[in-house]
Amino acid sequence: MSSIKPKTLKGFRDFLPKEAKKRQFVINTLKKVFESYGFEPLETPSLEYEEILLGKYGDEGDKLMYRFEDNGKRKVALRYDQTVPLARVVAQYQNELPMPFKRYQIQNVWRAENTQKGRFREFLQCDIDTVGTTSPFSDAEIIEIAATSLKTLGFKDFKILINDRKNFKNIDKKAIPIIDKLAKIGEEKVKMYLKEEGIDDKILEKVKNMPITEDLRNIIDLLEKLKIDKSKVEFSPTLARGLDYYTGLIFEIEIDGYSAGSVCGGGRYDNLIGLFTNKQVPAVGCAFGFDRLMEAMGEFKLFPADLQVTKVLVTVFFPELLDKSIEVCEILNANNINQELYLDPSVKLEKQLKYADQKQIPYVVIIGPDEAKNNTVTLKNLKTREQKTVIKEDIKDLVK
Amino acid sequence: MSSIKPKTLKGFRDFLPKEAKKRQFVINTLKKVFESYGFEPLETPSLEYEEILLGKYGDEGDKLMYRFEDNGKRKVALRYDQTVPLARVVAQYQNELPMPFKRYQIQNVWRAENTQKGRFREFLQCDIDTVGTTSPFSDAEIIEIAATSLKTLGFKDFKILINDRKNFKNIDKKAIPIIDKLAKIGEEKVKMYLKEEGIDDKILEKVKNMPITEDLRNIIDLLEKLKIDKSKVEFSPTLARGLDYYTGLIFEIEIDGYSAGSVCGGGRYDNLIGLFTNKQVPAVGCAFGFDRLMEAMGEFKLFPADLQVTKVLVTVFFPELLDKSIEVCEILNANNINQELYLDPSVKLEKQLKYADQKQIPYVVIIGPDEAKNNTVTLKNLKTREQKTVIKEDIKDLVK
Numbered sequence: 001m002s003s004i005k006p007k008t009l010k011g012f013r014d015f016l017p018k019e020a021k022k023r024q025f026v027i028n029t030l031k032k033v034f035e036s037y038g039f040e041p042l043e044t045p046s047l048e049y050e051e052i053l054l055g056k057y058g059d060e061g062d063k064l065m066y067r068f069e070d071n072g073k074r075k076v077a078l079r080y081d082q083t084v085p086l087a088r089v090v091a092q093y094q095n096e097l098p099m100p101f102k103r104y105q106i107q108n109v110w111r112a113e114n115t116q117k118g119r120f121r122e123f124l125q126c127d128i129d130t131v132g133t134t135s136p137f138s139d140a141e142i143i144e145i146a147a148t149s150l151k152t153l154g155f156k157d158f159k160i161l162i163n164d165r166k167n168f169k170n171i172d173k174k175a176i177p178i179i180d181k182l183a184k185i186g187e188e189k190v191k192m193y194l195k196e197e198g199i200d201d202k203i204l205e206k207v208k209n210m211p212i213t214e215d216l217r218n219i220i221d222l223l224e225k226l227k228i229d230k231s232k233v234e235f236s237p238t239l240a241r242g243l244d245y246y247t248g249l250i251f252e253i254e255i256d257g258y259s260a261g262s263v264c265g266g267g268r269y270d271n272l273i274g275l276f277t278n279k280q281v282p283a284v285g286c287a288f289g290f291d292r293l294m295e296a297m298g299e300f301k302l303f304p305a306d307l308q309v310t311k312v313l314v315t316v317f318f319p320e321l322l323d324k325s326i327e328v329c330e331i332l333n334a335n336n337i338n339q340e341l342y343l344d345p346s347v348k349l350e351k352q353l354k355y356a357d358q359k360q361i362p363y364v365v366i367i368g369p370d371e372a373k374n375n376t377v378t379l380k381n382l383k384t385r386e387q388k389t390v391i392k393e394d395i396k397d398l399v400k
Numbered sequence: 401m402s403s404i405k406p407k408t409l410k411g412f413r414d415f416l417p418k419e420a421k422k423r424q425f426v427i428n429t430l431k432k433v434f435e436s437y438g439f440e441p442l443e444t445p446s447l448e449y450e451e452i453l454l455g456k457y458g459d460e461g462d463k464l465m466y467r468f469e470d471n472g473k474r475k476v477a478l479r480y481d482q483t484v485p486l487a488r489v490v491a492q493y494q495n496e497l498p499m500p501f502k503r504y505q506i507q508n509v510w511r512a513e514n515t516q517k518g519r520f521r522e523f524l525q526c527d528i529d530t531v532g533t534t535s536p537f538s539d540a541e542i543i544e545i546a547a548t549s550l551k552t553l554g555f556k557d558f559k560i561l562i563n564d565r566k567n568f569k570n571i572d573k574k575a576i577p578i579i580d581k582l583a584k585i586g587e588e589k590v591k592m593y594l595k596e597e598g599i600d601d602k603i604l605e606k607v608k609n610m611p612i613t614e615d616l617r618n619i620i621d622l623l624e625k626l627k628i629d630k631s632k633v634e635f636s637p638t639l640a641r642g643l644d645y646y647t648g649l650i651f652e653i654e655i656d657g658y659s660a661g662s663v664c665g666g667g668r669y670d671n672l673i674g675l676f677t678n679k680q681v682p683a684v685g686c687a688f689g690f691d692r693l694m695e696a697m698g699e700f701k702l703f704p705a706d707l708q709v710t711k712v713l714v715t716v717f718f719p720e721l722l723d724k725s726i727e728v729c730e731i732l733n734a735n736n737i738n739q740e741l742y743l744d745p746s747v748k749l750e751k752q753l754k755y756a757d758q759k760q761i762p763y764v765v766i767i768g769p770d771e772a773k774n775n776t777v778t779l780k781n782l783k784t785r786e787q788k789t790v791i792k793e794d795i796k797d798l799v800k
Contacts, residue, residue, distance in 0.1 A: 004451050004452060004676060005676075006452070006488040006489075006491040006492040006676040006677075007449065007492065008445055008448070008492075009445065009447055009448065009449060009470075009474065009476060012445035012446075012447055012448075013443075013445060014442070014443065014444050014445065014489055014492070014493075015441075015442065015443035015444075016442065016489075016493060016496065016497070017440035017441055017442060017503065020440070020441040020442055020443050021440065021441060023443070024441060035709045035710075035738055036733070036736075036738050036739075037738075037740065038709060038710035038713075038738065038739070038740030038759075038761075039709070040417035040420070040421065040709045040759075041415075041417055041420040041421060041424060042414075042415065042416065042417060042420055043414065043415035043420050043423070044414050044415075045408055045409065045412035045413060045414065045522055046412075046446065046478075046508060046510070046522055047409055047412055047466075047510075047521075047522065048408070048409065048412075049407065049409060051404050052404060052406070052407075063471075064471075066447075066470065066471075068468030068469070069468070070409075070466065070512065071463075071464075071466075071512045072512075074409065076409060078446075087406075088406040089406075089414055089416075091406040092406040092407065092408075092414070093414075093416060096416065097416070098755055098758035098759045099755070100743050100744070100755075102740075103417065108446060110446070110447075112470065112471045112472075121447075122445055122446055122447065130743065133743050133744045134744075135743050135744035135745070135746070137722075137741070137743050137744065137745065138743045138744070141741075141743065225722070225723065225726055226726065227730075276404060276405075276406040277406075309435045309438060309439070309440050310435075310438035313438075322537075322625070323625065326625055326626065330627075333436070336436075338435055338436050338437075338438065339436075339438070340437065340438030340502075341537070341541075343500050343530065343533050343535050343537050343538045343541065344500070344533045344534075344535035344537065344538070345535070345537065346535070355498055355499070355500075358498035359438075359440075359498045361438075
């Protein structure tokens, strides 16, 4: 007998069915939206040669990356994001990929983050990117898809903050991440931090008064053509985004009433994808914060009530009546109604009902000796606790 | 400019959209079947404490496992299969899980296999398991689901080989893996290998003449009740399955005409799931060999022809006509037809058409000055190369 305590690593999670079903709902919804715009799935390996990933995410990234030597003494690293692997794919299969290349990718990434900050070490990323064109339409489309995704998930009120990273061209690099925090920490603190870095705090006013660039104006015009609700789009001259690989449009989407941070962000990055080739490859894309989306969905009660997999539990009154129960399963099955036959006819009915309750199965069918004789079944609604005896064949219409 | 060669590790794979779409098709089909029987999804972390996994898969497993020290000096290992994590989950959340616990799990596992044998080091496993009951119905249900899965994927002719591992109780342990290979290597070689191990080769005849156990008879009766095609089920007394954790039913499914090996296998294992608890927890389940399934699907041409994500490419004749193209996109979108607007209006029409060809998009819409004036569009079928000019609004009915 093992004395090993069953436990998971800090920052790593099990998703039991209740949670896993919610995750699948969000993933499937996103996929459907992405595909309706012609984005196609891409999968890359969890492990890459270390040299592919190293140095691409700054010192912080190198530190947080899961790196090790494999059994063949190769230096390998676990996927840290989905953008560098995309760059590798674009270089490796350049003659096979259609251009523009519109792909989505929904896979786990691993980062040895400080878990005390509520961060996870394994988490799902959902990315869409368009590679190979500088057309402002591709910028607008990414924002459109992000907005459509949120709307399809059920979010009504959100704000799309947009800016042009080119506005920061002549701004002291050290000032950018400080100014970016304006909305979070307020003007006073921004000025304080600027001073601490020896930067004149007048720079804040300068950035706040930056005009909309022509490129951004173009994108906004296209968003209007695409009928994106104008009131949702807001020019935010202090928005900078953390990563400094952006070269044009940047945007973040915040959900009204959800304060943990933006649920989606992205922008144009024309110099990153060409990393492994000898030419510049323009790209624009965005990533959804999956854990935040899940949290916000929960807070706003946006998960459908019927995520239950099983609609009907068909109980077995006693072993001799198993055949009668199987008949009901067949009727439900023929009508594409997810059903379960209780697996052990020797278990008492009471325990079978408890199983349905635990699994939140909405309906239970009971076929006792009377029902068997009369070709009826007793249907119990576990939510209302009502039950009625009905003609066997009618069951399919009553549980829909 | 980076001089790093873009490449993947041996045994690891990129799945470009064409392949990724096929994978999604198979995954979604399996999920749907699993859920129709009340199986629910479970996700476990990619990384576990090494001690959770170590020693559970024999010496071979310990050797092939990806193990390393994380940044916090914890000894960790990448998921090697989905059964030991299931055992951990069952122990860790025993009060939260409904019993019987019917779960499916479709995640990657990692094994440092010899890639020269055509094996992969990262591959998808698809498992279904029922935990917490010894009822023969749970055995029969697993076989039923496996058969339904294959039928739903389009396989017509396959054989379900079944046996009872208890028949091997008094057989020399070293003889079992040799006898298991009978179908693959033939009687002569089995006898030779037995002799090499110093085992009397009469044991082969003895095993071949083993009778069906009562337990197996029960399961076969239930399969009949469940209307599983009798001719597909075959008692195979020499079937042993590699892993020696099985305690009762064992089975493998072979597809007629696909010779690379069984595509699904499993059985009852009543002593493994209790690994991390102090009690015995019975279980039965099976795993699909995803890569083999994919290969067999390809060989039998079972992938649907319309796995294309995008149904219609709406081209842009020249930038001034962009609005007209957007209008067509809106019509298609409102009718749930996946469409793409070509992203760069400055690109020549010819190149836009080439993009549609590359992406195997079946239809292309062209709106030139004449069409714009007459409120028509030209619809081109890229397969037949036919094209016709039609009323704009009619487009939605012509591409379905």
